[in-house]
Amino acid sequence: MAEPMMARHAFPLLRLALGGLIALVLAFGLLVAQANRAQAQAFDPQDPYRRVFLDMMLTFTSSAERSEDWTNDWDSLRAARDLQEELRLCGTWYRTDLVNHLLEIMNSNKEDTNLLVAVSGILRAAVAFSRMDEEGGKLSLSVVPDDIIVREDIQVLIDYITRYMGIEDQYYASLWFGQVLMPRGLAPPGLADNWYPKAEFLVGDLERFIPFAETAFDSDFLDWPITAAMRLRRDDLASRLQARYDAARPYNITKLLFLESPTARAAHCQGLLQGVRDRLLQSSQLTAQAEAASTDVRFASWTLLLCGQFADSRRSARKQAWFRQSQRCGFRRESANVTDFYNAILSGSYLATEQRKNGEALRSAFTLEEIVAEIRQVLYLDSFTGMGHINIVLDEDIAMYMKHLHGIPPELRVVEGLLEEARENTDLAVRAWRAALDSEELHERWVITLQAWVEAGSSRVSIIDATDSAG
Amino acid sequence: MxxxxxxxxxxxxxxxxxxxxxxxxxxxxxxxxxxxxxxxxxxxxxxxxxxxxxxxxxxxxxxxxxxxPLETRARIDVLLDVSESLVHGDAPAVAEYLAAADRLSANIVRDLGVDADVRKRVFAEGSQELDRFANGLNAVRDLNGAATDLSAIVAETLAAGAGSPAQVIVLMTDGLTTRQGAEDPDQITQVLQLLAGGEVPVLVVPQNGNPAHRLERPDSPRFIIGEAQNLSLLRQGDLENRLVALPVDLAIKPQPEQRVAYLGALQGEAVQDLFRFACLDGDPVGTAAIIISEGADTVSCSPLILEQETEGAFVQMTLALDDAPEPVPQARIAQPVLPDNLQSRIIPAMAIPRVLWLDGGQQPIALIDTVMEELNWQIERVTPEDLPRRTGVDAAEPLDFFDFDLIIMTDLAPGQIGDGLSQQVLLGEVEDFVQRGGGLFIAGGDETFGVKGLAATPIAQVLPVNVDPKGSSGDPKVLAVGVLDVSASLFYKPETLDRAVNYIVESFAPLSEGSLVRVFGFSDEVHELVPLDTFQGVEALETQIRDALSLLAEEFERRRQLGLQPEGLAMYDALAETRRSLIMAQEAGLDLPDERRVLIISDGADPDLGAFLSWRVDEDGVFQRDNAPALAARLNSEDDFIINGIAMAYGEGSLPDAYTVLNSRDATLRQRFGIASEGFNALFNVSQAGGGYAYLDQFTIPIGQLARRMTTYKDEQIEEPSFNQQHRFFDGMPVRDYGVGAISGYSILSARDGARFILGQPGYQPEEGRPLDLALWTDWVLTRSPQSTAEGLIERAALGGRVSVLGTSLRDGGAEDSLSNNAIFQVALARALAWATRTDPRDAVGLELTRDSRNHMLLALDHQSIDPFAPTGFVAELFAVETGEPGADGATAEGKDTDADTDRGEPLARFELTGSERRWLGDFGPIRELPEVFELRIRGEGTDRQGRARAFEKSGLIRPALLHRQTEPLALDRGADLPSLRALALASGGTVLDPEDLAVPQALVQLDQTGTRERVWDLTWxxxxxxxxxxxxxxxxxxxxxxxxx
Known part of the structure; x- marks a missing residue:
C-alpha cells in the first residue's frame, strides 16, 4: 500500500528535478551565449571583418546541395542555425539581407538541385575571392550556367554578395566578380554601376574607372573621379568635373587641389572647418557621455588634416578608430577602421614635424615611433582587404594632397618609405628613407634607425627597443 | 504684613x-x-x-x-558599612552589629570632646540616613549589599558637610568593595582623591567580618576564583593543558585543628579530575583533598587547569569542608549531597582553540600538523585561492575569521587571494581580527614580506617589525614618475581631481634631494605637467602641477567645442610613456637613480578595458598581443620600476580601507566604493604586476616607501649568536646542552618603539638590523589581557605575543639538519603558537546562577563579544539528563552514553532571557521544581557586523542543589583591607582606630568659639x-x- 503512494509522490518530484535541471542547462547555455556574444563584440584585429561569416554560408549551401531535402537534413539545418546564430551575434543590415535572401532561395528551390549547386558555386567564388584566390573564384563562377545567373533571385543574390564585399572592403572580390560577369553582361546593376568601378579605382586599373567617372559622378563617388582624372593627367576632365562639383557643393575638398595660393586655400579651409566644427559640436551635444564618441564625424580628421590642424586631426582619427573598434559587430564597424588609421598616421607625421620644429626633438622622435608602430598595425589590418587602401594613400593622399598642401617633411618620408615597402617597391622605399636622412633634421634615434633600414634595404631590422614605441 | x-x-x-x-x-x-x-x-x-x-x-x-557671643558645633558623620562582606540583614545577630556601631560611635564622639551634631548613615551600594543604627534593620535589608560604593558615600558625605565649621567622618568598614573581597584599587584611588588634602579627617574603624553577622554556616570555607589567567604563568610541561588557568583561593575561618576540603568541578557529565593542582599549605599535586592546616585562614592554590576534552562550556565548581576529616583522605568528592555544607560557582570554560591555516604552498608542512596534533587543537586548512569564495556572502557556510582563535599564514602571497579588492578586504579583516584580540602567526621567506608580499598590505600594520624599505639605508635618490588620469570623467570632477593632485604631492613630499620627478597627465595622449627634472621641493611641485592643469583646462575647453573631449585613461599607453622617462633622463644628461617608482592615479570609475589590452605587429609583420599588466611586469623586471596606484572614487573625501567600507552602513560610501571598485581592480592588477600595490582612494604610504622590499637577513648573519639563557622562553629548552650553534639562533625582537632585543647580545643595537638568520618576531605593542605591570608586560612579550612572525619558510624539506626537524625549534614553534592564540573567546558568556531568598534559581548572563556582534536575544533551554546514582567514590556513573550531539529530545523548559546588549536575566523558577540535574543550553542570537544573522550555543550541566545562596559572602574572614584603609585615613589626616582600644586623637577637631553673632527679636508678636x-x-x-x- 505504501509503495504506490510513494510512486505517486515521487513522480512530481522527478519532474520537478528534471525541470530544474533543464532550467539550469538553459541558464548555463544563456550564460555561455552571453559570453560568446561579448567575445564576438570585441574588436578582433586578427579577423576584423569577421570573415567566418562567409565560411558559414558556404558550409550551409555545400551541405544543402549534397542532401536530397536539406530541410530534413540535420547537418544542413545545423549549418543554417549556426548562420543565424552568427547573425544574432554579429549582424548588420547587409549581412541580414544577404542571409535572408539566401535562405529564401534555398527554401523555395530545395528540390532544384542545379540551382542549389549554382548558389553554392557563387558562394564558393565569393569565399575564394575574399581569400585573394582569384583563379579558384573565377573557376567556381565560370561553371555557373548563364541561365541561372540571369534569374532574378540569383541576380539579387549576387547584388547582395557584392554589396557585402564592397562595404566590407573586399575590393578584389568586387573587382573579380565584375571582371567575370561584366563581359558576359550578367552583372547586376549594383555591381556594374557602383562596386565594380570603385574596385577598379582602388585596386584595379584607373583607365577602366575613368569611363564610369563622368557618368557616375554625383552618385556617392565624391571626389574620386576628379583625383583619378588628375592622376591620369587628364586635367581638362578634372577641371570640368571640379567645376560641376563646385556648382553642387561650394565647400568641397578637391577644390583645395586647384587652389595654388596659400591664402585662397586658407580661406577655403575656413569654410570647410566651419562645417566640420558644426558637425562635431552637433554630435557632441547629441551624446550624453562626455567621452562617448561622435557618430558622424567620419571625414573630420581628413578635413582637419588637409587644413593643417594636425593634432586635432590625429586626435579625431584615433578617436574614430577607437570608437569603431569598440562598436559591436554592426553598422560602422567596416572599412573606416583602416581609413582612420591612415589618417592618424598622416596627421601624426606632420605633428611630429611640428614638435621637432618646436624644439621638442625627443617628443617628436617618440611620436614618429608611435606612428611607425601604427603603420605596422594598419598594414596588418589592410592585409585583410588585399591592401585595398594603400594605393589611394600613397598615390592620392600623399602624392597629391599632402605634397600639394603641406609639402613632404622627413617624417612623412619615413611613412612613405614604409608604405612603399609594403607595396613591394623597395627601391622607392629606400629612396624615401634616404631623402629623410638627407634632410639632416631628424633626431639621432631616427638617424640610426634609418641608416640601418637603408643599409638593409628593409625596415625589418630592430634598432630601437620595440616596446619603447609601444602604443 | x-x-x-x-x-x-x-x-x-x-x-x-x-x-x-x-x-x-x-x-x-x-x-x-x-x-x-x-x-x-x-x-x-x-x-x-x-x-x-x-x-x-x-x-x-x-x-x-x-x-x-557665638557657639559652634562640629559635624560628625558616622558611616557604617552594611555590605554583605560584613553583614546580612537576615542574620540572627545583625541587631547586635548595629547596636555595637551605636555604642562605638557614641564613644568616639565622646572622646573627640567637642560639641557636635552627629549624623548616622548606613551604606553599601546605596545609603540611608538613620537617627540610630539600631533602628536600621530594615535599611540593611533594603540596601543592595552585593557591593560597596565607597567613593559615592564619601563624596555624598563631603558634599553634605560642606560649609559646616568642622567635619569629621567616622568610617566603619572593611574596605572591601565586592562580596568576593577582590581588590578594587580604582575605588580606593577615587576615595583617596576625594579625601586628599586632609580638610575632613576620617577616623577609620576597621570592621573584621564576624560570622554571627552573616547567614548560615559561617564555618564553611569559601573559595575565591580570580580572573582566568593568561598563559604567562605556565611553563614548560603545561603546554598540553594550557587553556583556562584559574587561580583559586580558599578562605576559611581558622580551624582549631587540621581539616580537609574537597574541590570538585562538574563539566558535562564528567567529573573533572581537579586534583592536578597544588595548594600552598595543602597537599601536592595528585591528592584528592586539600589539607587545611590548623589555624590557616587562607589556602592559595596554583592555577587550576581545566580539561578541554570534556563536553560543555560551563564548569560548576563545588567546595566542601569535610566535617569528619578522619580518616584522610576520602576518595574524592564529586557530587556532594548536602547543599548546605558546600557552595558552587559557575565559570565559563574556554573552548578548544580553532586555528585557521592559510597555506599558500603546495607541499604539506608536517611540522604544523604535528604541533597541532600534540596541542590537540582544531585546525582548518584553507588555500588562499579559496578564500574569496569561502568568505563570500553567497557561501553556504561563510568562513568567518572571528570564529577562529589563531590564523596561521604560511608562504602566502597576497596575489593568491584574488583580485585587488578581495585582497584588501580579506587582509584587512585579518588585521581587524588581530586588533580585536585574535592571534596571528606568519611564516615565510623574504618573498612573503617583500615586494608582492605583505609589505604594503593591511597586514603590515600588525607586523611586529617594520619591513625595511629597499635601500632605506642612506636615503636613496628616486626617479618618481606620477601619472595623473586627466580623462574627462576625472578632470571635470574638481574635488576628486584636487584630491588626486594632493595624493601625488603628498606621496612625493618625502623624496630626497637629487631625486628626479616627472608628472604627466594621461588620457589617450600625454600631457606633460611637470617635465622630468630634479626634485625642487614639494611646494614647487604642487604649483607646477596646478598651473599646468589650469592651462590644460583651457586646451580641453577648446577641444570640447570640437567634440574632442579627452578619452579615458589608456593604461597601456601610459605605462609605455612612463618607460620613456628613462630615455628622457638620458637625453637630458641626468643621473638615473636606481630606485624608480611610478604612481598612477586614475579614475577608479572608468576602467578602460580596451586600452588595458594592446596589440602590435612587429617589424616582421607578426601579430602580438600584449596587456598592461604584462607591460608593467616588464617595467618592473627590466627597468626596475615599482608601480603603485591610487584609484579615485568620485565624491568628497578619501575612502577608509576596503574592509571598513564593506562593513559600513553608509550607503553613499558604499556606492562610491562600488562605482570605483572595478577600475580599482584593473589598476591593482597593473600595480601588483609592477611590483607595487594599489589603494582605493586613500593615501597610505609615501612613494619612497611604497612597495617596500625587505633586505634579506641572510646578508647580515652573525657567526655565533649568543643567547640570554636566563630568558624564560628558553625554559626547559636544552639550549646549553644542545649547543646553540646547531641552529643559527632565535631572536625575539620587535622593531617598534620601545622594543628591546631581549636576547642578551652584548652591545646589540636594534638599528644594526637583524643579526640572525632566523627571527621569531613577537609583538608586545599589542598587549594581552589582562593588563599587568610593565615588568609583566615585557615578560610576557618575551615569551610571545599575539603576532609571531617567522622570517623563514617552514618548507625546508624536513631533512635531518633542517630547521623544521630541529627539536629546539619544534618546541619554540609550539610555544609561539600557544602564545599567539587569543585568550578571550569570541563570545565570552559569563554566567551567574544564583539562588535567591525565595529559593528561585536566577540566571544572569554577561555577554562579551570581541567583534561587533549585537545580540538580539538569548534563549535558555533546560534538558533532562539521566544520571546514575553516584558511585561509592562520588564520581558519576561512567561509561554511559554522553554524546552531546545525540538528540536531547524536547526541552523541559524554554524561556527567553530579558535584557539588552551585555546583561541578560532570567528566572528558572522555584528550585524545588527543577530536576536534580539538567543540561542548560544557552543560545545567543544576533547580527554580525555585516548585518548577517549569527548565533552561537553554549551548554553545560547544572546541579541546582549545589548552588550557593546569593547572599553568602565570599570574602569571609578575609578581614578588613587594612592597607587601603590606612592609606585612606592618612590621606585625609585622620587615623585608624582599633575598635577594641579606642584612642581617639583629642585635638582632631578644633572649634573656634571667639566669634559673635547678632540676635534679632521680631516684635510683631x-x-x-x-x-x-x-x-x-x-x-x-x-x-x-x-x-x-x-
Whole structure:
C-alpha cells in the first residue's frame, strides 16, 4: 500500500528535478551565449571583418546541395542555425539581407538541385575571392550556367554578395566578380554601376574607372573621379568635373587641389572647418557621455588634416578608430577602421614635424615611433582587404594632397618609405628613407634607425627597443 | 504684613465696639452690674498705654537687635558599612552589629570632646540616613549589599558637610568593595582623591567580618576564583593543558585543628579530575583533598587547569569542608549531597582553540600538523585561492575569521587571494581580527614580506617589525614618475581631481634631494605637467602641477567645442610613456637613480578595458598581443620600476580601507566604493604586476616607501649568536646542552618603539638590523589581557605575543639538519603558537546562577563579544539528563552514553532571557521544581557586523542543589583591607582606630568659639500681645461702666 503512494509522490518530484535541471542547462547555455556574444563584440584585429561569416554560408549551401531535402537534413539545418546564430551575434543590415535572401532561395528551390549547386558555386567564388584566390573564384563562377545567373533571385543574390564585399572592403572580390560577369553582361546593376568601378579605382586599373567617372559622378563617388582624372593627367576632365562639383557643393575638398595660393586655400579651409566644427559640436551635444564618441564625424580628421590642424586631426582619427573598434559587430564597424588609421598616421607625421620644429626633438622622435608602430598595425589590418587602401594613400593622399598642401617633411618620408615597402617597391622605399636622412633634421634615434633600414634595404631590422614605441 | 494690618483693623474695631457689645449682651441676658471709678481709671490708663505702644510699633519698630557671643558645633558623620562582606540583614545577630556601631560611635564622639551634631548613615551600594543604627534593620535589608560604593558615600558625605565649621567622618568598614573581597584599587584611588588634602579627617574603624553577622554556616570555607589567567604563568610541561588557568583561593575561618576540603568541578557529565593542582599549605599535586592546616585562614592554590576534552562550556565548581576529616583522605568528592555544607560557582570554560591555516604552498608542512596534533587543537586548512569564495556572502557556510582563535599564514602571497579588492578586504579583516584580540602567526621567506608580499598590505600594520624599505639605508635618490588620469570623467570632477593632485604631492613630499620627478597627465595622449627634472621641493611641485592643469583646462575647453573631449585613461599607453622617462633622463644628461617608482592615479570609475589590452605587429609583420599588466611586469623586471596606484572614487573625501567600507552602513560610501571598485581592480592588477600595490582612494604610504622590499637577513648573519639563557622562553629548552650553534639562533625582537632585543647580545643595537638568520618576531605593542605591570608586560612579550612572525619558510624539506626537524625549534614553534592564540573567546558568556531568598534559581548572563556582534536575544533551554546514582567514590556513573550531539529530545523548559546588549536575566523558577540535574543550553542570537544573522550555543550541566545562596559572602574572614584603609585615613589626616582600644586623637577637631553673632527679636508678636491686652482692658472698663450704669 505504501509503495504506490510513494510512486505517486515521487513522480512530481522527478519532474520537478528534471525541470530544474533543464532550467539550469538553459541558464548555463544563456550564460555561455552571453559570453560568446561579448567575445564576438570585441574588436578582433586578427579577423576584423569577421570573415567566418562567409565560411558559414558556404558550409550551409555545400551541405544543402549534397542532401536530397536539406530541410530534413540535420547537418544542413545545423549549418543554417549556426548562420543565424552568427547573425544574432554579429549582424548588420547587409549581412541580414544577404542571409535572408539566401535562405529564401534555398527554401523555395530545395528540390532544384542545379540551382542549389549554382548558389553554392557563387558562394564558393565569393569565399575564394575574399581569400585573394582569384583563379579558384573565377573557376567556381565560370561553371555557373548563364541561365541561372540571369534569374532574378540569383541576380539579387549576387547584388547582395557584392554589396557585402564592397562595404566590407573586399575590393578584389568586387573587382573579380565584375571582371567575370561584366563581359558576359550578367552583372547586376549594383555591381556594374557602383562596386565594380570603385574596385577598379582602388585596386584595379584607373583607365577602366575613368569611363564610369563622368557618368557616375554625383552618385556617392565624391571626389574620386576628379583625383583619378588628375592622376591620369587628364586635367581638362578634372577641371570640368571640379567645376560641376563646385556648382553642387561650394565647400568641397578637391577644390583645395586647384587652389595654388596659400591664402585662397586658407580661406577655403575656413569654410570647410566651419562645417566640420558644426558637425562635431552637433554630435557632441547629441551624446550624453562626455567621452562617448561622435557618430558622424567620419571625414573630420581628413578635413582637419588637409587644413593643417594636425593634432586635432590625429586626435579625431584615433578617436574614430577607437570608437569603431569598440562598436559591436554592426553598422560602422567596416572599412573606416583602416581609413582612420591612415589618417592618424598622416596627421601624426606632420605633428611630429611640428614638435621637432618646436624644439621638442625627443617628443617628436617618440611620436614618429608611435606612428611607425601604427603603420605596422594598419598594414596588418589592410592585409585583410588585399591592401585595398594603400594605393589611394600613397598615390592620392600623399602624392597629391599632402605634397600639394603641406609639402613632404622627413617624417612623412619615413611613412612613405614604409608604405612603399609594403607595396613591394623597395627601391622607392629606400629612396624615401634616404631623402629623410638627407634632410639632416631628424633626431639621432631616427638617424640610426634609418641608416640601418637603408643599409638593409628593409625596415625589418630592430634598432630601437620595440616596446619603447609601444602604443 | 497684610495680616498684621488686618489684625490691627480688627483690633481697632473690637476696641471701640466692645462696650456696645457688652451692653447688648447684658441687655439680652438681663444682668445688671456695678461700676467703680478705679476700674475706669485703670482702663483709661491701659487704653492710653496700648494706643501709645501700637502707635510706636506701627510707626516702624518691628525688630529688636542684640549682639551675643557665638557657639559652634562640629559635624560628625558616622558611616557604617552594611555590605554583605560584613553583614546580612537576615542574620540572627545583625541587631547586635548595629547596636555595637551605636555604642562605638557614641564613644568616639565622646572622646573627640567637642560639641557636635552627629549624623548616622548606613551604606553599601546605596545609603540611608538613620537617627540610630539600631533602628536600621530594615535599611540593611533594603540596601543592595552585593557591593560597596565607597567613593559615592564619601563624596555624598563631603558634599553634605560642606560649609559646616568642622567635619569629621567616622568610617566603619572593611574596605572591601565586592562580596568576593577582590581588590578594587580604582575605588580606593577615587576615595583617596576625594579625601586628599586632609580638610575632613576620617577616623577609620576597621570592621573584621564576624560570622554571627552573616547567614548560615559561617564555618564553611569559601573559595575565591580570580580572573582566568593568561598563559604567562605556565611553563614548560603545561603546554598540553594550557587553556583556562584559574587561580583559586580558599578562605576559611581558622580551624582549631587540621581539616580537609574537597574541590570538585562538574563539566558535562564528567567529573573533572581537579586534583592536578597544588595548594600552598595543602597537599601536592595528585591528592584528592586539600589539607587545611590548623589555624590557616587562607589556602592559595596554583592555577587550576581545566580539561578541554570534556563536553560543555560551563564548569560548576563545588567546595566542601569535610566535617569528619578522619580518616584522610576520602576518595574524592564529586557530587556532594548536602547543599548546605558546600557552595558552587559557575565559570565559563574556554573552548578548544580553532586555528585557521592559510597555506599558500603546495607541499604539506608536517611540522604544523604535528604541533597541532600534540596541542590537540582544531585546525582548518584553507588555500588562499579559496578564500574569496569561502568568505563570500553567497557561501553556504561563510568562513568567518572571528570564529577562529589563531590564523596561521604560511608562504602566502597576497596575489593568491584574488583580485585587488578581495585582497584588501580579506587582509584587512585579518588585521581587524588581530586588533580585536585574535592571534596571528606568519611564516615565510623574504618573498612573503617583500615586494608582492605583505609589505604594503593591511597586514603590515600588525607586523611586529617594520619591513625595511629597499635601500632605506642612506636615503636613496628616486626617479618618481606620477601619472595623473586627466580623462574627462576625472578632470571635470574638481574635488576628486584636487584630491588626486594632493595624493601625488603628498606621496612625493618625502623624496630626497637629487631625486628626479616627472608628472604627466594621461588620457589617450600625454600631457606633460611637470617635465622630468630634479626634485625642487614639494611646494614647487604642487604649483607646477596646478598651473599646468589650469592651462590644460583651457586646451580641453577648446577641444570640447570640437567634440574632442579627452578619452579615458589608456593604461597601456601610459605605462609605455612612463618607460620613456628613462630615455628622457638620458637625453637630458641626468643621473638615473636606481630606485624608480611610478604612481598612477586614475579614475577608479572608468576602467578602460580596451586600452588595458594592446596589440602590435612587429617589424616582421607578426601579430602580438600584449596587456598592461604584462607591460608593467616588464617595467618592473627590466627597468626596475615599482608601480603603485591610487584609484579615485568620485565624491568628497578619501575612502577608509576596503574592509571598513564593506562593513559600513553608509550607503553613499558604499556606492562610491562600488562605482570605483572595478577600475580599482584593473589598476591593482597593473600595480601588483609592477611590483607595487594599489589603494582605493586613500593615501597610505609615501612613494619612497611604497612597495617596500625587505633586505634579506641572510646578508647580515652573525657567526655565533649568543643567547640570554636566563630568558624564560628558553625554559626547559636544552639550549646549553644542545649547543646553540646547531641552529643559527632565535631572536625575539620587535622593531617598534620601545622594543628591546631581549636576547642578551652584548652591545646589540636594534638599528644594526637583524643579526640572525632566523627571527621569531613577537609583538608586545599589542598587549594581552589582562593588563599587568610593565615588568609583566615585557615578560610576557618575551615569551610571545599575539603576532609571531617567522622570517623563514617552514618548507625546508624536513631533512635531518633542517630547521623544521630541529627539536629546539619544534618546541619554540609550539610555544609561539600557544602564545599567539587569543585568550578571550569570541563570545565570552559569563554566567551567574544564583539562588535567591525565595529559593528561585536566577540566571544572569554577561555577554562579551570581541567583534561587533549585537545580540538580539538569548534563549535558555533546560534538558533532562539521566544520571546514575553516584558511585561509592562520588564520581558519576561512567561509561554511559554522553554524546552531546545525540538528540536531547524536547526541552523541559524554554524561556527567553530579558535584557539588552551585555546583561541578560532570567528566572528558572522555584528550585524545588527543577530536576536534580539538567543540561542548560544557552543560545545567543544576533547580527554580525555585516548585518548577517549569527548565533552561537553554549551548554553545560547544572546541579541546582549545589548552588550557593546569593547572599553568602565570599570574602569571609578575609578581614578588613587594612592597607587601603590606612592609606585612606592618612590621606585625609585622620587615623585608624582599633575598635577594641579606642584612642581617639583629642585635638582632631578644633572649634573656634571667639566669634559673635547678632540676635534679632521680631516684635510683631508684641503687637498682637498688646492688642489682646487692649481688648482685655477694654472689656474690664466696659464691665465697670455697665455695672456703674446699672
Amino acid at each position: 497684610s495680616l498684621t494690618i488686618l489684625g490691627l483693623i480688627l483690633a481697632g474695631l473690637l476696641f471701640w465696639l466692645a462696650p456696645l457689645l457688652r451692653r447688648g449682651l447684658d441687655r439680652l441676658t438681663g444682668v445688671s452690674r456695678n461700676q467703680r471709678a478705679s476700674v475706669l481709671v485703670l482702663s483709661l490708663l491701659l487704653r492710653g498705654v496700648v494706643i501709645g505702644m501700637i502707635a510706636l510699633l506701627w510707626l516702624g519698630l518691628t525688630q529688636f537687635r542684640q549682639t551675643v 508684641a503687637l498682637v500681645v498688646l492688642m489682646i491686652t487692649a481688648l482685655i482692658a477694654d472689656y474690664l472698663i466696659r464691665e465697670y461702666l455697665s455695672e456703674a450704669e446699672s
